[in-house]
Amino acid sequence: MTTLARVLIPFVLALGAFALLSAPATGRESAGACRVVAEGPFLYVDIVIPVTSVQCGSPQRRLRVVTTLTHDGVAAASARRDCRNVSVCYLDIDASAPDADGNQVWCTHVTGYVGSRFIGEASACEADEF
Numbered sequence: 001m002t003t004l005a006r007v008l009i010p011f012v013l014a015l016g017a018f019a020l021l022s023a024p025a026t027g028r029e030s031a032g033a034c035r036v037v038a039e040g041p042f043l044y045v046d047i048v049i050p051v052t053s054v055q056c057g058s059p060q061r062r063l064r065v066v067t068t069l070t071h072d073g074v075a076a077a078s079a080r081r082d083c084r085n086v087s088v089c090y091l092d093i094d095a096s097a098p099d100a101d102g103n104q105v106w107c108t109h110v111t112g113y114v115g116s117r118f119i120g121e122a123s124a125c126e127a128d129e130f
Contacts, residue, residue, distance in 0.1 A: 033057040036112035038122035041069060043130045048076075049096045050108035054119070056087045063089035064113035069097055072104050103129050 034056035041050045052067045063086060068078040076097040083089035091110070107125040111118065 034060070034063075034112070034114050034119050036065075036110055036120040036122045038108045038110045038124040040124040040126045041106045041108050042126070043099055043128075046099045047096050048099050048106050048126075048130065049092055050110075051090070051092050052095075052108055052110035052122075053088055053090045054112035054114070056114065059085050059087045060114050061085065062113075062115050065089050065091040066111045066113075067091045067095040068109045069095050070107045070109065071097065071100065073107075076106075099130050106130060 034054060037053045037055055039051040041048050043049075048069065048071075050067055050069045052065055054063045054065050056063065061084065063083045064080065065083075066078070066080045069076050077095045079091060079094035081089060081091040081094060095108075105125060107123060109121065109123045111121040113119060
């Protein structure tokens, strides 16, 4: 075997191993390309409605949004939604609640999942007094 071959063979094998180890896995969701979004709830005809979502850069096999609407720090409504083969999954009216008399603080808390993998959480409170 020539000297050049002795040097090139280990180099090519190492380069091939590096390429295999650093290649992205196909068919798997990338949680790094997704984010959890919570917007402050809004009032519509005496119903407080949260706006939450999981947003990804590309379609995912399954996105899950879990939302809790709180009224002065106490859970008033909650819901879960699974979306399949989409890049954005919204949950809003399913976690709504009737507004109460007086001024309260309404907030939204959301957790997001890609498949069964937790990707994050977010919270937001109302911008206006209801």
